[in-house]
Amino acid sequence: MKNQLQDHLRNSEDDYLWDRSGKPDPEIEKLEQVLGTLRYQPQPLVIPDDARISRPSFRRFGSRLAIAATILLAIGAGALWLNMRTREQTQLTNTVPANGSLNAAVDVPKDVIEEIPDEVPTTVSAGSPDRNVTTSDPESKPGIRQTPIRRNRPRQTGPVHQRHVPGPANPVLAANELKAAEAGKERLMLALRFASTKLNLALKKANSTNNRNLIHNQHRIG
Amino acid sequence: MKSPKQVSVSALWKFAAAAILVVVGAGANASAQTAKIQTSSLDHLVSKASETFNLDLDESLMQLTAKVFKANDPDEARVKALVSGLKGIHVRVLEFEKEGEFLAADLEAIRTQLRAPGWNRIVNAKSKKEGSVDVYLMTSGSQVLGLAVLAADAKEIAVVNILGNIDLEKLSQLEGQFGIPDLSLEKPKRKN
Numbered sequence: 173m174k175n176q177l178q179d180h181l182r183n184s185e186d187d188y189l190w191d192r193s194g195k196p197d198p199e200i201e202k203l204e205q206v207l208g209t210l211r212y213q214p215q216p217l218v219i220p221d222d223a224r225i226s227r228p229s230f231r232r233f234g235s236r237l238a239i240a241a242t243i244l245l246a247i248g249a250g251a252l253w254l255n256m257r258t259r260e261q262t263q264l265t266n267t268v269p270a271n272g273s274l275n276a277a278v279d280v281p282k283d284v285i286e287e288i289p290d291e292v293p294t295t296v297s298a299g300s301p302d303r304n305v306t307t308s309d310p311e312s313k314p315g316i317r318q319t320p321i322r323r324n325r326p327r328q329t330g331p332v333h334q335r336h337v338p339g340p341a342n343p344v345l346a347a348n349e350l351k352a353a354e355a356g357k358e359r360l361m362l363a364l365r366f367a368s369t370k371l372n373l374a375l376k377k378a379n380s381t382n383n384r385n386l387i388h389n390q391h392r393i394g
Numbered sequence: 395m396k397s398p399k400q401v402s403v404s405a406l407w408k409f410a411a412a413a414i415l416v417v418v419g420a421g422a423n424a425s426a427q428t429a430k431i432q433t434s435s436l437d438h439l440v441s442k443a444s445e446t447f448n449l450d451l452d453e454s455l456m457q458l459t460a461k462v463f464k465a466n467d468p469d470e471a472r473v474k475a476l477v478s479g480l481k482g483i484h485v486r487v488l489e490f491e492k493e494g495e496f497l498a499a500d501l502e503a504i505r506t507q508l509r510a511p512g513w514n515r516i517v518n519a520k521s522k523k524e525g526s527v528d529v530y531l532m533t534s535g536s537q538v539l540g541l542a543v544l545a546a547d548a549k550e551i552a553v554v555n556i557l558g559n560i561d562l563e564k565l566s567q568l569e570g571q572f573g574i575p576d577l578s579l580e581k582p583k584r585k586n
Binding site: 262349350352353354356357359360361362363364365366367368370371372373374375377378380 | 430449451455456458459461462463473476477483485487517518519521524527528529541543545552554556562565566567568
């Protein structure tokens with residue numbers, strides 16, 4: 173009897189607990205009422221009209237900005253390299269005389285011009301004095317004067333003959349550098365001489381024109 | 395309303411376009427501020443010229459040359475000081491045997507360059523007999539960037555282009571000093 177009653181009670185309680193087919197348990201019903209308020213209730217999502225979409229943060233698009241900045245830097249570097257290369261080519265073209273040699277066409281002593289050697293050292297001090305290496309360029313074509321500084325020249329990887337230069341205040345030049353410098357000095361003085369002469373000619377002409385106008389105006393006044 | 399992705403892409407394009415404009419503008423400004431005058435427009439006259447004279451000194455050669463000026467010699471020290479601010483000197487002279495071998499239009503390409511922003515004509519002397527001499531100065535603020543002298547008479551064209559900060563007074567004083575003879579290129583006047 174006791175066993176039957178226990179079985180009945182268990183079955184009826186379990187049935188209600190599992191599929192609500194048995195006898196309702198008041199405690200379970202009470203729990204159902206309390207927890208039933210939290211039951212899922214399907215309804216459409218409502219977005220309020222005053223809702224705003226936040227602006228994209230810098231951090232979110234930082235990678236794209238970094239890519240864009242890299243591309244721009246590459247473009248800038250390319251433009252700079254192209255500009256430097258164009259300048260080098262322009263210098264190379266400009267240092268080659270039209271007829272391959274210097275001809276004195278003005279009232280300048282020709283012996284001064286003839287003393288100027290066509291050869292200019294292919295490498296002169298362009299960076300740190302300790303790394304200056306003076307070499308002859310086997311690729312240089314005869315009759316074409318190379319630019320004194322060749323920036324794109326690859327560095328020597330083998331044993332390099334380093335020449336110590338004490339400092340810019342008291343530079344010590346190699347023999348060929350000294351020769352080129354002396355020749356450059358002659359050319360420099362020649363250029364300055366010519367420029368000074370032309371400048372003074374212009375000033376004299378301008379002054380004489382002003383004086384002529386002044387005299388002319390004085391005659392008019394008188 | 396644009397999506398965040400559209401906003402970011404358009405902002406990126408604007409940023410890229412502005413950056414490219416800045417880079418291109420800087421390059422154009424740098425090239426515009428170069429005081430170097432191209433004289434290649436005179437190349438076709440070389441065959442007609444009886445004598446030509448070209449002299450080109452770039453900055454590296456001038457720096458090398460500056461090392462051989464003697465510091466204890468006051469004259470050479472003054473020349474060295476004058477040259478220290480220079481970045482190049484270019485001289486081109488064409489001399490002709492006969493008059494009328496070249497036209498004024500042959501110099502127009504050079505004059506056009508000298509009419510560019512930055513250049514100022516400070517001297518303009520012209521006469522029928524002796525031709526014309528123009529002196530131009532390129533300045534940026536108070537800094538002198540270059541000098542150009544364009545002289546032309548019936549039988550000669552001379553272009554002097556000095557790049558860098560040049561002191562005109564010191565340069566004009568060079569003639570007849572420091573062992574530099576007074577060449578007196580001004581032709582003697584004919585006596586009646």
